[in-house]
Amino acid sequence: MKNTIIAICLAFCVVLSASSIAFAQEDSYEIMAPLPPGMLHTDPDPAAKPDDAVQQAPVPPPPVVPLPPDPARKPLDDFLAKIKDADKGQMSVVSSDMLQAAFPGYRFYALHFRMFPVAVATPAPLKPANVFALSPQGEVTHMPDMDSLKDFVRHNAPTAQRNDQARDVFKAWMNLALEFKQDGFYEFSALAPVNVTSRSATADLTVTSKVTATRGGRGEYKATATFGEDGKIRDTTIVDNMKAGVRPVCQATKLLDKDPIVRKIVEKDILVMGSAAKSYLDEQRAKASPDLQREIDRVWNKIVQEGW
Numbered sequence: 001m002k003n004t005i006i007a008i009c010l011a012f013c014v015v016l017s018a019s020s021i022a023f024a025q026e027d028s029y030e031i032m033a034p035l036p037p038g039m040l041h042t043d044p045d046p047a048a049k050p051d052d053a054v055q056q057a058p059v060p061p062p063p064v065v066p067l068p069p070d071p072a073r074k075p076l077d078d079f080l081a082k083i084k085d086a087d088k089g090q091m092s093v094v095s096s097d098m099l100q101a102a103f104p105g106y107r108f109y110a111l112h113f114r115m116f117p118v119a120v121a122t123p124a125p126l127k128p129a130n131v132f133a134l135s136p137q138g139e140v141t142h143m144p145d146m147d148s149l150k151d152f153v154r155h156n157a158p159t160a161q162r163n164d165q166a167r168d169v170f171k172a173w174m175n176l177a178l179e180f181k182q183d184g185f186y187e188f189s190a191l192a193p194v195n196v197t198s199r200s201a202t203a204d205l206t207v208t209s210k211v212t213a214t215r216g217g218r219g220e221y222k223a224t225a226t227f228g229e230d231g232k233i234r235d236t237t238i239v240d241n242m243k244a245g246v247r248p249v250c251q252a253t254k255l256l257d258k259d260p261i262v263r264k265i266v267e268k269d270i271l272v273m274g275s276a277a278k279s280y281l282d283e284q285r286a287k288a289s290p291d292l293q294r295e296i297d298r299v300w301n302k303i304v305q306e307g308w
Helices: 002-018 020-026 051-055 071-081 097-102 147-155 163-180 259-285 290-306
Strands: 090-094 107-112 129-134 140-143 196-197 203-214 220-227 233-240
Touching: 002 071, 002 220, 051 097, 071 107, 071 129, 071 140, 090 163, 097 163, 107 163, 129 147, 129 163, 140 147, 147 163, 163 203, 163 220, 163 233
Parallel strands: none
Antiparallel strands: 090 107, 107 129, 129 140, 196 203, 203 220, 220 233
16 A cells, blocks of 8 residues: 555656646746756765755754643553554644633643655554543543544533523534544634524524635535534534645655756645645655755745745
């Protein structure tokens, strides 16, 4: 499977090079000047001094820093320590006033495994996206999908008999539900105004809202939740119309391509991904030649300095 993905990636890069003539004919991209001798790792400059190259190199991207130790998180850390390769995921804190109001004393965390350019193998029972709830008593609840999240909210959120109560529970649920859409590159808008349809003799209380992608793609993510007569969330529905934008494929490896249009295309892709591409650039930099490392550093500095 891995060899197949790598083959597809290489084929994609070949297509980029082959398409450069068409781009040039249409003047879609400004042609970059050929790289000077010494920039291509296939054509090193014999006069270059290693010390000078190090001094002139842009600052490399800082490493991805894991969450600092936290005694309050120990039950979750112990839970994950029993799962081989769980440490290959990236953990983050999920916190908001909505969550604190709906689940007093609880702490929430998300654990994501990289999906691009090649997905990291996810150790069972973990999934590519995971949500964890840590109760005030130190009990860990693992939510690997939307169904388990709905069950958690149903059993732990306060009863919602009034419209305003249902609205608050919905906001907390939506806050956590978005973690299952996150692939490390999306940024979402604030929650749109929440619409509540009151309970009637023939229908449950229904709450709807949506978010839009502000970065990493485009489109809407619309959610609906219904609350039964017991005031507990009963059903949830997601209408996902989001389309992912640029994601890592092989862009960093082509920054020193001999074709200037290919270099232009892949650099633009990396800039568009912005700081979200950091872990990908870190990985590629670690196994790159010195020339390619300097080029990756240059693009990273451009991301930082220009605010991509």
